[in-house]
Amino acid sequence: METSQKLKILVVGSGGREHALIQKCHQSPLVGAIIAAPGNGGIAAEASCHPIEVDDLAGLVALAQTEAVDLVIVGPEVPLSLGLVDALKAVGILAYGPGKDGAELEASKVFCKDFFARHKIPTAEYASFTEVPPALAYLQEHPPPIVIKASGLAAGKGVIMAETQAQAEDAVRDMLEGGAFGSSGAEIVIEEMLFGEEASIHAIVSDEDFVCLPPSQDHKRAGEGDTGLNTGGMGAYAPTGKIDAELQARIEANIIRPTLAGLKADGIDFRGTLYAGLMLTENGPKVLEYNVRFGDPETQVLLPMLADDLVPLLIASAKGEPLPKKVRFHDGAAIVVVLAAKGYPGDYPKGDHIDFPKSIPDGTAIVHAGTACDQKGQITTNGGRVLGISAQASSLQNAAQKAYELCDQIIFNGKYLRRDIGHRELNR
Ligand code: AMP
Numbered sequence: 325m326e327t328s329q330k331l332k333i334l335v336v337g338s339g340g341r342e343h344a345l346i347q348k349c350h351q352s353p354l355v356g357a358i359i360a361a362p363g364n365g366g367i368a369a370e371a372s373c374h375p376i377e378v379d380d381l382a383g384l385v386a387l388a389q390t391e392a393v394d395l396v397i398v399g400p401e402v403p404l405s406l407g408l409v410d411a412l413k414a415v416g417i418l419a420y421g422p423g424k425d426g427a428e429l430e431a432s433k434v435f436c437k438d439f440f441a442r443h444k445i446p447t448a449e450y451a452s453f454t455e456v457p458p459a460l461a462y463l464q465e466h467p468p469p470i471v472i473k474a475s476g477l478a479a480g481k482g483v484i485m486a487e488t489q490a491q492a493e494d495a496v497r498d499m500l501e502g503g504a505f506g507s508s509g510a511e512i513v514i515e516e517m518l519f520g521e522e523a524s525i526h527a528i529v530s531d532e533d534f535v536c537l538p539p540s541q542d543h544k545r546a547g548e549g550d551t552g553l554n555t556g557g558m559g560a561y562a563p564t565g566k567i568d569a570e571l572q573a574r575i576e577a578n579i580i581r582p583t584l585a586g587l588k589a590d591g592i593d594f595r596g597t598l599y600a601g602l603m604l605t606e607n608g609p610k611v612l613e614y615n616v617r618f619g620d621p622e623t624q625v626l627l628p629m630l631a632d633d634l635v636p637l638l639i640a641s642a643k644g645e646p647l648p649k650k651v652r653f654h655d656g657a658a659i660v661v662v663l664a665a666k667g668y669p670g671d672y673p674k675g676d677h678i679d680f681p682k683s684i685p686d687g688t689a690i691v692h693a694g695t696a697c698d699q700k701g702q703i704t705t706n707g708g709r710v711l712g713i714s715a716q717a718s719s720l721q722n723a724a725q726k727a728y729e730l731c732d733q734i735i736f737n738g739k740y741l742r743r744d745i746g747h748r749e750l751n752r
């Protein structure tokens with residue numbers, strides 16, 4: 325095929341997820357060129373980067389038109405919730421991801437919980453509030469431990485796990501009266517605290533058709549042994565043995581299929597990624613939340629496990645066409661370890677030079693999450709999560725060993741990583 329006949333793809337976003345998507349798309353024989361907006365220091369080596377922010381819908385649509393791209397892959401939730409896919413569709417540009425209506429599943433926890441109730445999808449008991457007095461009355465009847473959540477997008481921070489009545493009441497007042505999380509906290513969900521192990525299922529969806537990627541687990545806390553502050557994710561691995569074939573079939577039958585049927589019944593033509601955050605409780609799996617995009621850093625392990633070309637899957641989903649019947653995955657396992665800047669998820673320095681090894685072993689990848697490229701062409705730190713080091717191998721043990729060996733060869737000031745990614749699976 326001539327290069328001119330090959331596809332030109334625009335990837336929207338600037339993190340590790342987007343870099344992993346670009347690395348995977350570059351493996352596709354269908355793809356000619358990839359551009360990114362805004363991208364990052366590492367992405368720039370593989371895709372020309374355009375300085376347009378992810379919430380600048382008009383700018384992104386104009387870029388897609390000027391560059392005559394064949395497909396836009398939208399990484400983060402913010403542009404999806406603003407309606408980027410609808411805006412692109414309106415000018416005839418194919419885009420992967422749900423429209424604004426489908427993105428409500430992630431953008432509004434109240435919408436999502438009401439959706440679960442309407443379609444009988446297993447989840448934590450809940451109620452939603454916009455006023456303090458009824459919320460406090462509900463807390464009297466539902467003593468701690470209890471979970472208080474800002475309804476809107478809060479970059480993973482709007483969830484308070486209250487152990488005492490005072491913590492619960494403070495969280496309610498902070499969100500509804502104190503402006504914590506801004507307009508995202510103007511409406512809240514109070515829900516039952518669930519106990520168990522967490523795991524995620526990612527499905528690529530086209531209407532009621534779907535393909536599940538291997539079940540994964542991420543590591544949200546900053547410290548080893550799952551201690552310390554919540555982060556965007558310090559590492560992930562797939563598959564997790566916590567979800568065997570039997571449980572996977574139950575999750576598909578009781579959660580994924582009813583969700584897709586519910587979306588259709590509600591008049592939402594869902595296309596894109598459905599990412600279920602699950603709690604595996606004694607009473608079966610329950611959905612904690614839905615996201616409508618690929619997880620970060622989960623993408624960095626899910627895509628290396630995919631043996632087939634990703635691009636035809638994304639195109640079929642974007643067009644609302646049936647997905648390929650048989651999708652192949654590699655045996656073995658994949659892991660990603662995040663190299664963060666010391667201080668993350670609090671304040672951290674930027675602009676530190678990063679030293680990389682001259683070459684990396686087969687089956688490993690260096691994914692850039694928060695990097696910049698300075699005037700001399702050198703890569704520097706530019707975010708809290710700086711890099712993701714991923715490895716795929718015949719077993720999780722081997723993958724972890726490969727990934728950590730590579731982690732140790734990458735050097736920058738204040739490099740911080742967790743040494744126990746995959747610990748639950750490795751100790752099973
Ligand atoms: P969410 O953004 O709703 O996924 O919440 C973020 C994190 O908070 C989850 O990954 C869980 O670790 C925790 N969480 C949220 N809701 C609950 C719940 N009802 N019970 C226990 N943990 C929860």
Ligand code: GLY
Binds near residue numbers: 556557
């Ligand atoms: N790793 C969690 C997320 O992407 O939301």
